[in-house]
Amino acid sequence: MGNPMPPERVKPNDEELLVLAMAGDRAAFSDLVRHHQDEVYTLAVRLVADRELAEDISQEAFVRAWRALPNFRRDAKFSTWMHRITVNVAWTQRRKQRRHRADPIDESFTEPVAESISPERAAESAAIQGSLRDALNNLPRPTRTVVVLKDVYGWTHGEIAERLEITIAAAKVRLHRGRKQLRNQLWAEMEEDV
Amino acid sequence: MKTSCRVVRSIAPSTDVAGLAKVLSNHVGSCLSCQAELARYGKLRRQLASLAEVTVQAPEPLAAEVAAAVASNGNPAETEAGLAHPVRVAAAAGAVVAAAAGAAAVAAWRHSRIVTS
Ligand SMILES: [Zn+2]
Numbered sequence: 532m533g534n535p536m537p538p539e540r541v542k543p544n545d546e547e548l549l550v551l552a553m554a555g556d557r558a559a560f561s562d563l564v565r566h567h568q569d570e571v572y573t574l575a576v577r578l579v580a581d582r583e584l585a586e587d588i589s590q591e592a593f594v595r596a597w598r599a600l601p602n603f604r605r606d607a608k609f610s611t612w613m614h615r616i617t618v619n620v621a622w623t624q625r626r627k628q629r630r631h632r633a634d635p636i637d638e639s640f641t642e643p644v645a646e647s648i649s650p651e652r653a654a655e656s657a658a659i660q661g662s663l664r665d666a667l668n669n670l671p672r673p674t675r676t677v678v679v680l681k682d683v684y685g686w687t688h689g690e691i692a693e694r695l696e697i698t699i700a701a702a703k704v705r706l707h708r709g710r711k712q713l714r715n716q717l718w719a720e721m722e723e724d725v
Numbered sequence: 726m727k728t729s730c731r732v733v734r735s736i737a738p739s740t741d742v743a744g745l746a747k748v749l750s751n752h753v754g755s756c757l758s759c760q761a762e763l764a765r766y767g768k769l770r771r772q773l774a775s776l777a778e779v780t781v782q783a784p785e786p787l788a789a790e791v792a793a794a795v796a797s798n799g800n801p802a803e804t805e806a807g808l809a810h811p812v813r814v815a816a817a818a819g820a821v822v823a824a825a826a827g828a829a830a831v832a833a834w835r836h837s838r839i840v841t842s
Contacts, residue, residue: 569781572782599801660776684777713769
């Protein structure tokens with residue numbers, strides 16, 4: 532028999548980290564941040580289409596999460612909870628900003644493609660997602676927010692309405708309008724006058 | 726454009742073939758233009774859903790900035806304050822700390838971690 536395998540170093544999972552963080556363990560919370568920072572930042576970028584602003588929103592979302600941890604009832608996954616907080620922060624920030632200027636659109640922003648998909652599919656996805664991203668960025672932020680939450684993240688109209696403090700009917704109207712605007716941008720040349 | 730085509734175009738963003746009323750689905754069955762329009766929306770929805778597979782990498786300093794902000798934030802588990810604090814002020818303070826102190830702030834956070842654990 533060979534040498535016994537050294538015991539594998541067990542990384543704490545999110546559930547353990549969450550328990551520790553809820554008890555005030557900053558290191559555990561820091562690990563949670565590292566585990567979830569990409570998804571939180573991705574959501575923020577999709578909502579505001581501006582990398583610097585998305586970084587600020589991500590940071591505020593995590594700080595808000597840290598302070599709210601004692602109130603976290605664990606009836607949802609940590610990632611789901613973080614998404615909700617991120618949407619709240621982005622939405623609140625929009626209210627503060629909207630009187631000053633239109634949505635900033637980060638023209639230089641290029642969304643990297645996930646490494647988990649094949650190279651062929653990645654190239655195809657990059658092309659499709661490039662034009663889709665541009666079209667999304669052209670939507671007014673209230674419309675884009677609903678489209679992103681419903682069609683990218685699969686939220687229900689009820690969840691969207693609750694989080695954005697709008698009616699379900701308003702969420703449906705924005706989704707309808709947003710999809711129509713995307714369709715018109717992506718297939719403009721195919722507009723027919725039959 | 727026929728009236729039925731106009732109706733299909735007006736509802737296409739929020740429906741698919743299965744959701745169409747009988748009279749409209751009969752029309753779509755024989756109208757290539759409407760089939761194409763519904764197919765565009767189907768494709769659009771699939772493309773949007775595919776964005777969920779794509780993750781954008783967070784900027785390098787984000788985790789350290791959060792750690793610095795959290796370090797200056799007290800321990801909510803002890804204060805039981807939760808969301809009662811004005812979040813924006815604390816987050817802004819955290820950002821300032823992170824920007825100004827950088828690595829030193831992270832070191833302070835690590836020290837506080839040792840003290841509190
Ligand atoms: Zn037709």
